[in-house]
Amino acid sequence: MKEGPDIARIAALIGDPARANMLTALMTGKALTATELATEAGITGQTASSHLSKMDEGGLLRVLKQGRHKYFSLANDDVASVLEGLMGLAARSGHLRTRTGPKEASLRKARVCYNHLAGDMGTRMFDSFLERGFLKVSGDALDLTAQGGAFMQGFGVDMAALRSGKAPLCKECLDWSARRSHLAGSLGRAILSRMEELGWAKRTQGSRVVTFSRAGEQKFRSEILAGTG
């Protein structure tokens, strides 16, 4: 008995509706303050404070205190991955209320998963990078090849800065909608922000939806997918 870690503890942590709403809100990748999370979850500040300290203690959150504000974000990509995994289970077996509403549709097409691009366009990009030899899988480790590095640099990503960081460069993350992987890690984050910088795409405020401009989507196809998709 009792072999392995205490899984119930952290599952229960995620299992409360208020906390789950907060975590889902944090899947946008942005750090949010306690009050913002409170309103997001539809509870008062006192209750939120209690929830947040519990989740922090449980290692689900990263906390940054700034002046009289306290910013919360997901602790790391693994937390985001587990959340996506849970969404996968819930979407399929859950209530079967996968009635693909308009919001759902855009979520499936392109959304932000914690801090990187997910959804159909995210998995497409991931596939293309593999096919063009920019990424190489060996074991679980996902490595950027030399040509991949060159491509990223040319795309406007400051590779030197990324490499100097301690965060893993490339990671896979499973997609609840497409049931395929997309690119996480610091590179995944950098690519998404570069796309925003270029004006290709815009995150919808307070939502995980990522909307590409017409020109941006065209550019995405020609430069990122490059005819491989």
Added chain:
Amino acid sequence: MKEGPDIARIAALIGDPARANMLTALMTGKALTATELATEAGITGQTASSHLSKMDEGGLLRVLKQGRHKYFSLANDDVASVLEGLMGLAARSGHLRTRTGPKEASLRKARVCYNHLAGDMGTRMFDSFLERGFLKVSGDALDLTAQGGAFMQGFGVDMAALRSGKAPLCKECLDWSARRSHLAGSLGRAILSRMEELGWAKRTQGSRVVTFSRAGEQKFRSEILAGTG
């Protein structure tokens, strides 16, 4: 709000200690009866019945009624993956009570993850298969190459039978101890049972530990890893 599936519902399902114990017990891959699961969780049959029906309804379990017995097993590999993911979070951030006891050590070396080989030896095998060109990753899809198929057939796996099944042949599954992938899917299951059949390894009753015989481990190194590790 309320975009995406109802994550709290199923997280709460996993979040109860009794249910979590049952699910952990089912990670051995064996189907267990309701009473077995009840004793495993330390509760009475009545309570267990209630829990089990809830988890079934939530899509976490597969149920097989046989005579006056009712056998429960995990619904699919995705459920197992999420459980492993939760273990990863709990192990690291949880209680930090990752005091590597003797049981923990053997769990890390070789264990069964739902129905396939995990732990150090599992990830080693996965790496070797990639390196030798038996497996190929493209996107999320993990494909068995022609040589891979030949190897498996030679190893004694009935590939025709596997291919005729509807279950996916190859899948990745993240490892909470090694933080790397190992091979899931119907092929992963087949390989493990073939190893048991050959007498290389034996599952410890009621535990997830997989013990290799001295000869079995030797064979494993020469035939599976083949000098690549």
Added chain:
DNA sequence: TTCATAGTTCGACCGTAACCGAAGCATTCG
């Protein structure tokens, strides 16, 4: 200094859900 805002702590309330005893079905065995 005084006021306002962000967050926390305390105490009390209340609902949900886990739990078991007992009784009720269903299946198999003698």
Added chain:
DNA sequence: CGAATGCTTCGGTTACGGTCGAACTATGAA
């Protein structure tokens, strides 16, 4: 046919945890 076993349903108890109001601390602005 009983008797035994495996599982479920029902009813009632209990406890844990989410919730908010009110009071408190800390940071920043007027």
